[in-house]
Amino acid sequence: MTSQAVKQRAAKAAVSTPTDREIRVERIFDAPRERLWRAFTDPALLAQWWGRGNRLVVERYELEKGGHWRFVEHADDGVHGFEGRFREVTPPERLAMTFEWDGMPGYVAIETTVLEDLGDGRTRLVATTLFHTTEERDGMLGAMGEGLDQSYAALDRLLAGGA
Amino acid sequence: MTSQAVKQRAAKAAVSTPTDREIRVERIFDAPRERLWRAFTDPALLAQWWGRGNRLVVERYELEKGGHWRFVEHADDGVHGFEGRFREVTPPERLAMTFEWDGMPGYVAIETTVLEDLGDGRTRLVATTLFHTTEERDGMLGAMGEGLDQSYAALDRLLAGGA
Numbered sequence: 001m002t003s004q005a006v007k008q009r010a011a012k013a014a015v016s017t018p019t020d021r022e023i024r025v026e027r028i029f030d031a032p033r034e035r036l037w038r039a040f041t042d043p044a045l046l047a048q049w050w051g052r053g054n055r056l057v058v059e060r061y062e063l064e065k066g067g068h069w070r071f072v073e074h075a076d077d078g079v080h081g082f083e084g085r086f087r088e089v090t091p092p093e094r095l096a097m098t099f100e101w102d103g104m105p106g107y108v109a110i111e112t113t114v115l116e117d118l119g120d121g122r123t124r125l126v127a128t129t130l131f132h133t134t135e136e137r138d139g140m141l142g143a144m145g146e147g148l149d150q151s152y153a154a155l156d157r158l159l160a161g162g163a
Numbered sequence: 164m165t166s167q168a169v170k171q172r173a174a175k176a177a178v179s180t181p182t183d184r185e186i187r188v189e190r191i192f193d194a195p196r197e198r199l200w201r202a203f204t205d206p207a208l209l210a211q212w213w214g215r216g217n218r219l220v221v222e223r224y225e226l227e228k229g230g231h232w233r234f235v236e237h238a239d240d241g242v243h244g245f246e247g248r249f250r251e252v253t254p255p256e257r258l259a260m261t262f263e264w265d266g267m268p269g270y271v272a273i274e275t276t277v278l279e280d281l282g283d284g285r286t287r288l289v290a291t292t293l294f295h296t297t298e299e300r301d302g303m304l305g306a307m308g309e310g311l312d313q314s315y316a317a318l319d320r321l322l323a324g325g326a
Contacts, residue, residue: 065269066268066269067268085268086268087268087270088269096269098263098269098271100248102229105228105229105230105248105249105250106228106229106247106249106250106251106260106261106273108261108273110269110271110295130295132273132293
């Protein structure tokens with residue numbers, strides 16, 4: 001495999017289903033962990049990548065255990081609200097929160113993001129999302145489409161810019 | 164069994180665990196379904212029974228799919244906040260919402276309440292609560308104590324008063 005091929009592969013998130021109610025996403029970013037942590041927890045930076053490149057309005061962002069968050073994405077197909085509450089905030093390595101889309105209110109997943117310092121200036125992200133039912137998990141898998149990779153590509157650009 | 168014994172038994176909610184992530188509560192109330200529905204969905208009435216007889220402040224109550232609710236109970240052992248969002252509102256028989264206690268933010272259960280008209284002026288309530296994990300379910304079972312029966316006894320008094 002050429003180094004170019006490795007790079008191509010690294011740029012696509014690895015999505016798996018470790019249990020019947022979970023989605024696991026793994027991806028390596030070419031930036032130190034502290035920088036990743038900021039991109040995941042600073043609302044001004046989140047607004048630049050979380051919404052797949054679409055305009056994102058951060059209506060609420062209380063980064064502490066029990067704090068609430070709410071994002072509104074302005075996409076071509078309409079306006080989408082997302083919200084939740086922080087369960088764990090442990091800089092710079094672990095962030096857990098609830099996640100709910102306005103389109104399916106009352107259907108709540110738990111998203112746990114772990115950032116691992118690879119020691120060479122790169123960081124491994126592992127994001128695990130737990131759903132109440134397999135049906136909800138499968139619905140999310142179907143809805144994810146290219147969105148995840150689009151968001152991470154926007155994050156790559158932000159990190160390359162030296163955020 | 165005497166009719167008095169039946170009455171005594173009816174006054175205690177039947178709590179069971181149909182699956183490893185659920186709690187099921189069943190109880191019969193001596194009131195028509197429409198009256199139960201109002202007691203479960205009118206904030207002024209909820210405030211009179213939901214908090215086990217303690218003072219309950221309804222900070223938010225948006226009774227519609229996607230609407231939010233938030234209660235604050237003023238108990239002897241302190242102030243407890245509870246909140247969630249409505250998933251389904253189908254009068255007068257079915258109400259589903261998320262449930263989260265401030266003491267464990269980010270741990271969300273789904274509570275589905277079904278009211279069945281027994282045709283003789285009484286109503287059967289079946290409330291099923293689904294948790295993300297068995298540990299969360301067991302934590303709730305341990306915390307429930309007498310609180311559930313105290314709240315339902317307060318509801319009995321409210322219904323007897325002709326609410």
